Amino acid sequence: MxxxxxxxxxxxxxxxxxxxxxxxxxxxxxxxxxICGSSANAAKVAAQWGIPExxxxxxxxxxxxxxxxxxxxxxxPNQAHxxxxxxxLAQGRHVLCEKPxxxxxxxxxxxxxxxxxxxxxxxxxxxxxxxRFFPAILQARAMVQRGDLGRIIQVQGxxxxxxxxxxxxxxxxxxxxxxxxLRAVGDIGTHWIDAISxxxxxxxxxVFAHLETFHKTRQRPVGAVQTFQNNAGAxxxxxxxxxxxxxxxxxxxxxxxxxxxxxxxxxxxxxQVAAGHKCSLxxxxxxxxxxxxxxxxxxxxxxxxLRHEPNRVLHRGAPGFSEDIAxxxxxPAGHAEGFSDAHKMxxxxxxxxxxxxxxxxxxxxTAADGHHEVQLCEAILQSSKLGRWVKVxx
Ligand SMILES: NC(=O)c1ccc[n+]([C@@H]2O[C@H](COP(=O)([O-])OP(=O)(O)OC[C@H]3O[C@@H](n4cnc5c(N)ncnc54)[C@H](O)[C@@H]3O)[C@@H](O)[C@H]2O)c1
Numbered sequence: 401m402x403x404x405x406x407x408x409x410x411x412x413x414x415x416x417x418x419x420x421x422x423x424x425x426x427x428x429x430x431x432x433x434x435i436c437g438s439s440a441n442a443a444k445v446a447a448q449w450g451i452p453e454x455x456x457x458x459x460x461x462x463x464x465x466x467x468x469x470x471x472x473x474x475x476x477p478n479q480a481h482x483x484x485x486x487x488x489l490a491q492g493r494h495v496l497c498e499k500p501x502x503x504x505x506x507x508x509x510x511x512x513x514x515x516x517x518x519x520x521x522x523x524x525x526x527x528x529x530x531x532r533f534f535p536a537i538l539q540a541r542a543m544v545q546r547g548d549l550g551r552i553i554q555v556q557g558x559x560x561x562x563x564x565x566x567x568x569x570x571x572x573x574x575x576x577x578x579x580x581x582l583r584a585v586g587d588i589g590t591h592w593i594d595a596i597s598x599x600x601x602x603x604x605x606x607v608f609a610h611l612e613t614f615h616k617t618r619q620r621p622v623g624a625v626q627t628f629q630n631n632a633g634a635x636x637x638x639x640x641x642x643x644x645x646x647x648x649x650x651x652x653x654x655x656x657x658x659x660x661x662x663x664x665x666x667x668x669x670x671x672q673v674a675a676g677h678k679c680s681l682x683x684x685x686x687x688x689x690x691x692x693x694x695x696x697x698x699x700x701x702x703x704x705x706l707r708h709e710p711n712r713v714l715h716r717g718a719p720g721f722s723e724d725i726a727x728x729x730x731x732p733a734g735h736a737e738g739f740s741d742a743h744k745m746x747x748x749x750x751x752x753x754x755x756x757x758x759x760x761x762x763x764x765x766t767a768a769d770g771h772h773e774v775q776l777c778e779a780i781l782q783s784s785k786l787g788r789w790v791k792v793x794x
């Protein structure tokens with residue numbers, strides 16, 4: 401038995417990402433004791449995974465109050481996050497909240513304030529920016545912070561998906577009232593920004609953005625829709641779109657304490673209408689001694705670019721990936737690890753932190769990091785409206 405096995409998880413939500421949480425927790429040996437969703441879905445998911453406590457009718461309060469739950473995983477749509485997070489914290493539960501932490505910075509500030517008010521007795525809180533836990537991202541971070549790449553000059557990259565390419569593709573994320581005012585940038589762009597911020601060891605201080613809605617009008621199926629659902633043959637109705645399909649964002653990062661990244665310039669292209677790109681988070685990070693290139697769709701390889709030596713491909717689990725990330729990779733080189741493994745590593749980091757009594761600075765994104773991402777989104781939206789650089793609040 402390790403300390404993780406005594407911790408028990410309750411999951412709010414039963415959609416696309418909830419089973420990713422359940423599966424990863426099971427792989428770590430964490431007990432999943434409760435599930436909450438619509439009455440039909442909660443019962444179905446509980447039966448599928450053998451989860452003993454079932455809370456239908458979206459009764460998240462009952463789940464948070466269960467004595468069988470130590471850590472609450474919030475995997476409901478964005479608009480429910482802050483209310484559910486505040487309630488879970490008030491019950492003294494540790495929380496893993498899906499990104500984004502909330503719909504507005506005003507709301508997410510409440511979570512940061514609630515934790516602060518609890519002082520030394522505060523539970524552990526994390527926002528699920530799990531891309532931090534791809535071994536290649538941890539490796540890039542170690543190389544940047546050791547100075548292997550020299551002083552970082554700039555970062556360029558993208559996060560592209562194509563699942564909302566057709567005007568008939570629909571999800572609650574398309575509606576500002578349910579997903580937030582920023583869609584592509586808020587939903588996937590913040591993964592890119594958080595990952596780069598994590599690698600550099602500093603936060604974005606100002607932004608300049610241009611956002612576009614390609615499909616000004618879309619059609620949606622009548623009735624509920626699951627994430628990544630194919631709507632072929634469904635009865636449809638038209639609606640005006642109030643979120644962006646794609647955007648270009650310039651970011652200026654602040655000074656990192658390790659001294660190898662100061663005022664780094666980054667530019668990212670974010671799109672959910674990029675044909676053929678399923679889930680491509682990619683970056684090219686350039687320093688005075690070398691560069692690194694990575695794509696989430698080939699997550700086990702990190703490309704190192706050098707001027708005076710041949711370029712190299714570093715493979716997870718093989719020489720080139722250093723020992724200090726060994727705790728976040730379970731299988732040998734050549735045995736691919738990917739999206740679900742990064743979730744598993746994020747939960748391992750979180751549960752080990754809880755088991756240690758919350759001591760030390762965690763690697764995972766905190767409530768403050770989640771709040772910062774929402775502040776960034778608001779600055780990006782404002783910049784796109786004003787057509788100029790906007791400072792991100794500190
Ligand atoms: N970190 C990641 O890699 C990642 C990936 C996908 C989604 N997400 C995040 O996870 C969240 C859910 O996304 P999804 O793609 O699973 O959506 P989804 O629509 O597939 O699932 C949402 C689920 O929540 C349930 N639900 C709706 N309202 C609820 C409420 N008030 N209380 C409890 N349950 C409720 C729905 O019935 C559904 O089962 C979003 O915030 C999204 O941004 C994160």
